[in-house]
Amino acid sequence: MIDFELSPEQQKGIKAAHEAAKELFRPVSRYYDEHEHESPQELIDNIWKRRSEGLFDLGMDATAALRIEELCWGDAGLFLCIPGPALGGAAVFSSGTREQMERFLGGFNEGAPKWGAMAMTEPGCGSDTAAISATAVRDGDEWVLNGEKIFVTMGKRALEDSDGFVVVWATVDKSAGRAGMKSFVVPAGTPGMRVEKLEKKLGIKASDTVTIIFDNCRIPFENILGSPEVRKTETKGFRGAMATFDATRPIIAAQALGVGRAALDFIKETLENEGIKIHYGTPRQKLTALERDIIEMEANYKAAKLLTLRALWMMSQLQPNSLESSMAKAKAGLAVTKITQKAVEIMGPLGYSRKYLLEKWMRDAKINDIFEGTGQINMLITARRTLNYSRDQLK
């Protein structure tokens, strides 16, 4: 039955996450935007203390997505600082064995806070992930990793500030193309791996984004996710990467939605204080330009949200959701980019001023149309899937 009713658990989760976002994130949101690279230690300690509440468990289903939206409504950069395996965890989860999940993710709730990260992008390749040039060479019981990874979200926290790990994508056989691409778990403190260059960014400044260098970095053979075999006809490793994306893209979309809704709520609150009403049922030609803009923004937000929930619902039904995940990510990334940019326009001097958070949300929103697959790469995937075209048929 088609149903949009949230379960009591979901309603509770939303409410609690919203409260936490208001209480923990919003008061320090501006501070950590203006003090890039400063650690929000108190906040992290606070979250860590409250971890048993389940509020900050990320997960990859609709229930988690609804919570994540609320947390990102609070602050998208601080959201990324929440301890946990994050995207690295998603990769282990979608292509690791049970033993690997236990080994790499098992200790995440104990001891000191830890983070996970995922390293895919390189200086010479972004969306074209099959062109990865980092290498993994087998040497007895070990893999030897070499290469440079950039734009690793929370890489510093995972590897320098905590006892976390990073999932690295590297090729075991360049001549094999996609089939040679594999992912490896590299724990913090592994010799031969170092974090370099802390990026200075447009937004989500509370989160760190780093370069990681692998220089004859040796890891145990068992740290490979998925099969080490390379068969030219089989592109399992690459498919592992893509399966990870099927799960993570709707989650990024949910993060985007939070930022978009923060902007929408801010406008609506301001209008309400000014005594300005939005006349929803009124025919178009009678609406003010402002009403039209807001209706368009709200509709786009809703469109993105429903596409996101559908992609996650399909995953929970064990249906292939590659197309729907890409649709949700493409739509949400672009929708919130436009919503927040329009919001700054509408709010005029209030929008542009750093006295309020709106301008920050506009800067934060933009990343959602870039990381975990740009809007364009997601459009390309959507196009290929709708046309039933291979990569060679639609480049």
Next chain:
Amino acid sequence: MISFSPTEEQQMIVTMVKQFASDEMRKIYRECDENGEIPDSVIDTAWKMGLISSSIPEDYGGSGGEHSAITGSLIGEELAWGDLSMTMHILCPALFAYPVLEMGSETQRKKYLPLVCDEKYKAATAALIEPRFGFDPYSLSTVAQLDGNEYVLNGEKCYVPLAAEADLLLVYARENGSSQGFIIEKGTKGLDVGEREKNMGIKALATYELSLKNCRVPKENRLGGQKGCDFDRIINCSRVALSAMATGVAKAAFEYSRDYAKERVAFGEPIASRQAIAFMLAEMAIEIDATRLMTWEAAWKLDRKEEATKEASLVKAYADDMVIMVTDRAVQILGGHGYVREHPVELWLRNGRGFVTFDGMAIV
């Protein structure tokens, strides 16, 4: 629990309607558009599916199924994929029946509902739109005034589907500042059905102007009797129905242009293998899906009898933009071929443009 899966029964209805749309409607829609006529046989075949009567209780002559806006949306999309003119013709009696079913007095239900549950298709319709700039269903120019035991109606209506053949009309008019419905039977003095209208699209659907000059109806003919009607709900149900149909029209245009783009070769490759075309198609696919999901959500609210004005108007505004974007691009993808009437995309563009205007011409 969030779910995007229609019930088994709904899936069966969708399969049946889809079959009808592709076997019957798609075979003749061009001819119908050119001739401005729909063969009775098609309407009769459609009527046998019982799409309207199935949601009317047995007491009133129906088969007693559930009346659901979600089911109505699913049906609307599939039918409109086949052809919009025929869809509006087939579902026209609902314009009269559903408001009476949901809001009519017991007397009205008993008297009128059996008439739309007949074995043979019988037209019944509703008149909402008015021929003037700045039309707003919430401030109608047509007025109804109580005079003793009768209402006196005065005003002009347009885009009234099947007005000439309809035995029953539900005319919306302003009464004491609010919009109310009035049941008018064919041949009532003062009710004048004008010439058939000539429209840019939905050319196979017969629509008319209507003029009401001191048209008198018994007091009991006000929809809902003394209580009146929930006009917001009628408009919301209409907007949801139209959004579903816009999704269907857009889907037809999307599929056709997608298939064409895979066939059409330029510079040695199908044009679909170029991002300029492929990205257009990707965006069309995304927006169609988004509109469908928003339609479902608004319909879901309607089925739960919750306030749905915001959801219904958001999705309608979204659908209006979406369907014109998609149908226009379909024409664009076919290029010159899209502009000639050998291909259907120009028809879908003409029909698609109408949705902003069609307030009140369909209902779930």
